[in-house]
Amino acid sequence: MTPRSLTVNGSPVPLDEPDNRTLADVIRNDARLTGTHDPCEHGVCGACTVLMDGLPVRSCMVLAAQAAGHDITTVEGLSHLDGELKARLDAAFLSENAFQCGFCTPGMLVLAFWHLTQQDASVKEDGIRDLVANNLCRCTGYRSILRAVAKAAS
Amino acid sequence: MKLPPFVILRPSSVEAVIAELAAPGTALLAGGQGILFRLRTGETRAGRLVALSDVHGLDGVTQRDGFLEIGARVTLRHLAAVSAQMGAPLLADAARHVGNEAVRTLATIGGNLGHGVATCETLLALAAAGGRAHFTRADGERQEVAGDALLGLGAQVEEGGLVTGVGFPCTLLGASFAEFGPQGMWVPELAVAAAWRAGGSLAVALAVGEGGRRLFTDVDLHDARSDIASRLATDPLDTSLPAAWIAAIAAHHASLAKASRREGAS
Numbered sequence: 001m002t003p004r005s006l007t008v009n010g011s012p013v014p015l016d017e018p019d020n021r022t023l024a025d026v027i028r029n030d031a032r033l034t035g036t037h038d039p040c041e042h043g044v045c046g047a048c049t050v051l052m053d054g055l056p057v058r059s060c061m062v063l064a065a066q067a068a069g070h071d072i073t074t075v076e077g078l079s080h081l082d083g084e085l086k087a088r089l090d091a092a093f094l095s096e097n098a099f100q101c102g103f104c105t106p107g108m109l110v111l112a113f114w115h116l117t118q119q120d121a122s123v124k125e126d127g128i129r130d131l132v133a134n135n136l137c138r139c140t141g142y143r144s145i146l147r148a149v150a151k152a153a154s
Numbered sequence: 155m156k157l158p159p160f161v162i163l164r165p166s167s168v169e170a171v172i173a174e175l176a177a178p179g180t181a182l183l184a185g186g187q188g189i190l191f192r193l194r195t196g197e198t199r200a201g202r203l204v205a206l207s208d209v210h211g212l213d214g215v216t217q218r219d220g221f222l223e224i225g226a227r228v229t230l231r232h233l234a235a236v237s238a239q240m241g242a243p244l245l246a247d248a249a250r251h252v253g254n255e256a257v258r259t260l261a262t263i264g265g266n267l268g269h270g271v272a273t274c275e276t277l278l279a280l281a282a283a284g285g286r287a288h289f290t291r292a293d294g295e296r297q298e299v300a301g302d303a304l305l306g307l308g309a310q311v312e313e314g315g316l317v318t319g320v321g322f323p324c325t326l327l328g329a330s331f332a333e334f335g336p337q338g339m340w341v342p343e344l345a346v347a348a349a350w351r352a353g354g355s356l357a358v359a360l361a362v363g364e365g366g367r368r369l370f371t372d373v374d375l376h377d378a379r380s381d382i383a384s385r386l387a388t389d390p391l392d393t394s395l396p397a398a399w400i401a402a403i404a405a406h407h408a409s410l411a412k413a414s415r416r417e418g419a420s
Contacts, residue, residue: 019203020157022190041155042194043187046256055231055259061190062260063183065162066207111255134254 006067008033009077015064023067024048024059027074035075035106046135049107050074056114075106078113085116088152098148100139107135112149125150155194160201164208168290168318174204175314176292182206182311184227185260187253188269212264212318215240221285221321226264230276233263241324244349247331248279251345263320267304268311275331275345276320277304281359282347283326288319325352330396348396358396 005014006023008031015026024038027050036059037047043061050059051073059072079086089109092098099105115131128149132142162183165171174180181189181200192198206212212225215236222242224233230249238246252258252266252275266276267287280287286300287307292314298321299307307317328350335343348358 018159019162020159022157042191043257046254049256052259056256057259058256061187061257063162063186063190065205066183066186066260114255131255134256 004068006064006070006072008072009074009080015068019063019065021064022060023050023052023057023062023064023072026064026067027059027072031074033074033076037103037106039103040136044136045104045107046111047104047107049110049135051110051114054114056111073110075109078110082113082117085113085152089113089116089148092148092151093145096144096148096151098140098144099137104135104137104139108132108137108145111135112152115149116153128153157190157193158199158201160193160203162203162205164205166208166210168209168316169294171204171206171209171316172290172292172294172314174202175316177202180204180314182265182268182316184262184265184268185229187257187261188265206264217241217324220323220325222324224263224320224322226267226288226317226319227262229259230261230263230266231258233276234258237322242283242322242326244279244283244326244329244331244347245276245322247329248275248347251275251331251333251342264317267307267317267320269308275333275347277307278345278347278359279329279331279349280304280320280322282349282357283323283329284349284351284357285320285322287317288321289315289317291315323351326350327352328396330400332400346400348400350396 005012007013008027013026013031024036027033027036028038036050038060039045039047041060043058046058048059049056052062052067052070073081089112093105093109111131111134125146128146132145132149137145163174165174175182179200180202181198183189183203183205189198189203193200206227212227214225215228216223217240222237222240230252234246234249237249249258253261263276266274281301281304284300286298287304289297289299289307289310291297291310311317326349329348331347333342333345346358346360351357
């Protein structure tokens with residue numbers, strides 16, 4: 001029997017019909033956590049990236065039903081997982097001006113947070129470049145984001 | 155780009171999945187990374203999705219008789235993590251090339267193969283390594299699919315069949331995988347898997363062109379073959395040969411891609 005709820009940042013969120021609702025819909029509309037952006041709605045931009053059981057997923061490409069029974073962490077919940085790392089990332093993004101319009105920022109933060117919690121995380125520029133290439137940013141040209149992630153890693 | 159309406163069905167056996175797929179307007183839901191995109195773009199129209207989530211026996215990775223036996227629902231992230239330690243580094247390498255970090259968390263090897271496109275990384279690795287896909291046809295008959303026939307899997311899945319697993323040899327002497335093309339392309343312009351099989355044959359699976367609708371095995375590229383032949387003469391058990399093959403093919407990348415585009419246009 002598939003569970004009819006999921007956990008978002010530690011709080012249970014019940015799942016309702018219909019079946020075509022995405023995880024992004026539930027996070028934004030039911031859990032009212034609007035830090036998760038959903039601009040492209042078809043898995044291209046990565047702005048809706050969240051952690052599902054600690055692993056990155058694009059919440060617009062996950063059906064709510066698929067996420068049933070799983071633990072979801074959004075950008076708002078990262079500080080509960082590792083407040084010190086999240087604070088380092090925030091400070092680095094600010095000091096390096098790693099955002100302009102800010103639409104991609106939640107996805108970039110979630111992805112960078114996940115990367116830096118991996119044992120084999122590459123803190124070299126090539127590794128970070130491969131990581132950041134997962135998500136789209138139309139403002140910064142990526143250089144400042146690369147610098148910010150490298151700074152938070154160090 | 156909202157998803158169209160559909161209902162999700164959750165049968166608990168392969169037979170029940172096949173029976174559900176027989177109804178018109180039905181599609182498979184494994185990791186969802188392909189089907190949700192196609193539903194949104196209208197490429198696939200389905201009012202019923204048959205989820206594999208409740209089907210037992212599709213999510214294991216075990217070693218048996220020189221093969222890694224992998225269930226269709228195994229995610230590419232898990233595969234990339236475990237298959238290298240279990241004797242199939244080529245498959246791990248191919249899995250790491252699929253999509254991106256977020257896609258690999260949920261995308262499955264069954265879904266990747268079910269696309270039936272040659273540049274599907276796991277399909278190329280399977281073809282080069284001499285592996286096989288375990289397949290149940292729409293009429294219920296079980297098949298082992300290997301070699302160039304792997305490219306037909308996509309069409310058979312659309313007709314209501316199901317990839318249930320993969321058998322990947324863990325006896326390769328050496329192997330290598332690479333993709334080429336302009337940075338940022340969703341589908342590589344050129345993808346190559348090369349495997350130095352036990353028993354002495356060097357096999358190469360190569361897919362060229364947007365969408366990779368062609369699969370070549372044992373590619374005959376004169377210049378590349380000469381280079382490899384000379385190395386082969388020097389050391390017939392040189393396990394770096396697959397990487398050398400790929401480097402040689404990479405040198406032909408531009409002309410191959412051009413020829414493929416020309417063929418596609420004609």
